Amino acid sequence: MSPRLKMGVIGTGRIGNLHTGNLVRRISSADVIALSDPDRAALEQTASRFEIAQYVADHTELLANDEIEAVAICSASPTHPQIIKDAAAAGKHIFCEKPIGFELAEIDEALAAVDEAGVKFQVGFNRRFDVNFRRARDRVAAGDVGTPHILRITSRDPEAPPPDYLAGWGGVFKETTIHDFDMARFILESEVIKIYVAGDVLAYPEFAESNDLDTVVITLHFANGAIGIIDNGFQAVYGYDQRLEVYGSKGMVRVENERQDMHEYASAKMVSRAKAPYFFLDRYSDSYQAEMQAFVDCVLNDEPSPVTGLDGRAPIVLAIAAQRSYEDERPVEISAIE
Amino acid sequence: MSPRLKMGVIGTGRIGNLHTGNLVRRISSADVIALSDPDRAALEQTASRFEIAQYVADHTELLANDEIEAVAICSASPTHPQIIKDAAAAGKHIFCEKPIGFELAEIDEALAAVDEAGVKFQVGFNRRFDVNFRRARDRVAAGDVGTPHILRITSRDPEAPPPDYLAGWGGVFKETTIHDFDMARFILESEVIKIYVAGDVLAYPEFAESNDLDTVVITLHFANGAIGIIDNGFQAVYGYDQRLEVYGSKGMVRVENERQDMHEYASAKMVSRAKAPYFFLDRYSDSYQAEMQAFVDCVLNDEPSPVTGLDGRAPIVLAIAAQRSYEDERPVEISAIE
Amino acid sequence: MSPRLKMGVIGTGRIGNLHTGNLVRRISSADVIALSDPDRAALEQTASRFEIAQYVADHTELLANDEIEAVAICSASPTHPQIIKDAAAAGKHIFCEKPIGFELAEIDEALAAVDEAGVKFQVGFNRRFDVNFRRARDRVAAGDVGTPHILRITSRDPEAPPPDYLAGWGGVFKETTIHDFDMARFILESEVIKIYVAGDVLAYPEFAESNDLDTVVITLHFANGAIGIIDNGFQAVYGYDQRLEVYGSKGMVRVENERQDMHEYASAKMVSRAKAPYFFLDRYSDSYQAEMQAFVDCVLNDEPSPVTGLDGRAPIVLAIAAQRSYEDERPVEISAIE
């Protein structure tokens, strides 16, 4: 029988609970032996729910536990860079929720610490592990669509993030589009060289107050000549809208939304079927498990990380360029960022 | 330029108008030069609509026109056998709407007259010319489904025939299921050897008065071992339901309903799309044109009829067996009919 | 925190492992504290996999454990009646995999024992807990399809059961169609009064040796007037085919197959999408969890069983009638069985 990876989970909010649950119940080659979170109530609830004996407020205390071989960083986004550095210094392998950080300087510091420590590092771009998108990527990689000409990604949330979540929110590009920037690079295996953004506040006036956008359409110029379009919104009342399409010289592959169920009702008026899953916890449940299994496997088998530090950095560069494009009302060369 | 077939149309009701319109407007290799119908008003309306100079009450007068090379028999079903004999005696090639007749004896007499006259004869099983079902048959014929195990045909009307139509109505099996019996033989290219019927009056109590059924489920045992299921109803409020499926050792082919349009609307409740076409004039419009083109081609090129007299007779045998199965509440061997 | 039900699992084959896994990992209100199976290797493997301390060869030994409040009977079908009686005598609540038994006499004895003991009893018709079929049933129950006229159930396995499984196999009607008989009753909430079977051996000649059928089409006459059709096969190479449809006076509801993923590929030839899940462990994974959760809830909350002993008995009556219909080549009244 294979050895079991001993892990600590840092941050016991929504996503921390999700990862802890997967590690405890669905991934047989790992154990969670400690949790940390400054929010005492959340921490105790998670510890109790998953019967985890060690739980501490401070992540440095968790990192001091020599038994722990790897950590999952699930804390608030702004804390990521420091915790990465601390974990690397403690010699722990690191799974880090996206984003690595909001600023390039702190990201680069964190990644340098990881390099120096020589620990494994995987960023939480779970959608790469979604079976649907993976099949699309396989099609592209296998040449089934020929030379890619146009990539389209639609990613619309059913509602805006809750007010408390918006408090530490890094803006639409770094928080939401970041997943789509990553998906674009993942699907086409080519880098973005120029970006243009059209954006507005159409759904939630409060977004304007924080100088944020709730509706964006982004044009991507890729190094390989392909052109990409990402569109985001936060008012997809018809369900979490997660689609993708690649058109090329030999065909087209696309991923349609999943459905809550497969029933169909034909009345005298219309034929109706079930909506898409409501939000990401439903839609991406399996991909969260798969990414964590991949992390555990990569550590146990000493294999390369499937989502590297550079994969985590690149979308932040694109997010910065996107913001600049929006503000300057013009296309922005990616090479101009840094 | 190819010669144009000179045709007469006998019967100017709904289906007579349909065929006349196709011959006049959509089939460039034929001309309609005469019409007949005892209903003076209908006759004149059709003649005027399609600008046809000769129109007479009596079909024998039409048949006496030596210019006419072929006729389309679109009169009331009970008149078919006699008109077939008259047309054959006049040496006209014959396209005859289904059914050839309601009784085997009269069908056999009519077909004997056709044989004797040596004229072309095609029965109006238009669904054989529907592009959807034809693709399914091609799949089966090409071996894509392997050895056929189960055939399913669903054929449900959106409403019962109008009262005046029911007056000369031959019952569900000879009027409605007849199309499905033909489709079953067409798709599997095998004969039915035994039949079992479950039927009831569930939608229209008036069907019971005429000893008819408005809901039937028919099991077919085929000579090649396959098992078939036909179901019919007259209350498909969601649109004309015309589906088919063949399951076999190598796969499954099915034909789904067409849609009135391809729009799709996703609301906070459901995802909706358009209904199926409402009824046969919409759904089978193209197949009516294609079958008539095939008839014209078969006469002009002296080719075998694509839907023979025996193809017209076989479904009536099955309809008789179906009626007997329902009345006796038992499966009936087809060989016992005749 | 709610109390946790202490359970024993009897039988550690494929389905026993499935239920144990759900109880251990996915149902937080139950614990598995003991296992039994005469097959030592299977028993130890399951005990080790789920870290269960008590595991014994003989189910009576397991039943003697006073801590155990309820059992899941997952042993070979022929052993069910005796184990039910033993468990009832020991005062354990019982979840029993289908079928309760193969013969009415032994079923009735077992159910009498359950009644006498006053324990909860739930039969493992997991498909009732499938979200798709449940939505269809909800539609029917809510009157969305109006008066049901025709019910169609297609249930085709991708392959025949393995040889060792066929050893204790009760025949297609009691082993496979039993699920569809139950679904028919569940969806329409009406009893079958007459049955007609067309069946053959078309895929696996070895079925003929054991006097079994690999292709069946079954007509059901319901007490409420509706007519049903079930078709089964064991060579759906295109994936586990699990569909259902109810047509009625106000509309139609149907359940289409799930898909392995939602990608779609359009080439110069066709548009392709993913197949259905390969088999029942994938397709019905969630429903197995849901049925067990329902059992645990019904015991903990002292609620009525959602799938009663009579629900388990009725499909066996239909299976007996189906076999008789096939052998006698005629429809069989259900009232004639018993």
Next chain:
Amino acid sequence: MSPRLKMGVIGTGRIGNLHTGNLVRRISSADVIALSDPDRAALEQTASRFEIAQYVADHTELLANDEIEAVAICSASPTHPQIIKDAAAAGKHIFCEKPIGFELAEIDEALAAVDEAGVKFQVGFNRRFDVNFRRARDRVAAGDVGTPHILRITSRDPEAPPPDYLAGWGGVFKETTIHDFDMARFILESEVIKIYVAGDVLAYPEFAESNDLDTVVITLHFANGAIGIIDNGFQAVYGYDQRLEVYGSKGMVRVENERQDMHEYASAKMVSRAKAPYFFLDRYSDSYQAEMQAFVDCVLNDEPSPVTGLDGRAPIVLAIAAQRSYEDERPVEISAIE
């Protein structure tokens, strides 16, 4: 009986034949009494095919026929402005294929002539009459999607225009995207105020020689705040790709591609269905008939034109802005054009 509009058709190429056929065979309230085309062979072939007695080389000769009440201008695009002026001067009502012209000055001259003559004028934006897009527009107009946020139009040809057609070709924006610019205005009922183009030559190197593009992605900023995306390509080997989507505050409506037929084949590998129609003559057949019927109706009933001169001019303005955006690599304000 209603009066029949006497029409002349100017230009007997592919689209001229199409309109003539519709007027002769499918529109009962119009007659084609004359044709003109400088290409003698094409002219005679069309005249013979549709049995039209008068056919002349020069359109001015056709316009001199006092019997003619209206004309359909189907000649080469560069000739449109002059022929419009000639037809207006002759007092004929005008149906004009898109584009009205390639330059704003000549368009404005032509439209001024139409205004002065007081004749009806309809531009051939047939897609407005497509039942699918019309249903989408109806949904938007009825408020079913709420406030529109994002509009997406995908319009990809299966192949590049033939070399001889490319000879008089006005470039991708004025020839191809023009339909999508019109559709965008039609669906949202709002004007575009800014445009950004990403484009490249990815499929046909010969496009580069004529300084044209074969792959474009266009961002549209609308006056009502909505953001639009149009993408075009000329290598959709999987069939003519004509889709559209509007996402708004209350839902989403989209139009999916039609299919060549409704059969579906499930093999051991995939589930396959038929491709989209190959090209526009198949896909838009009904809409060409509908737009011409609308023109005939508008003249006969003296109603406003459903697609005005301004509707024909606006997309040319957008095309000019698009070209400028591509060349300058920046977004362009529409108000800067003129």
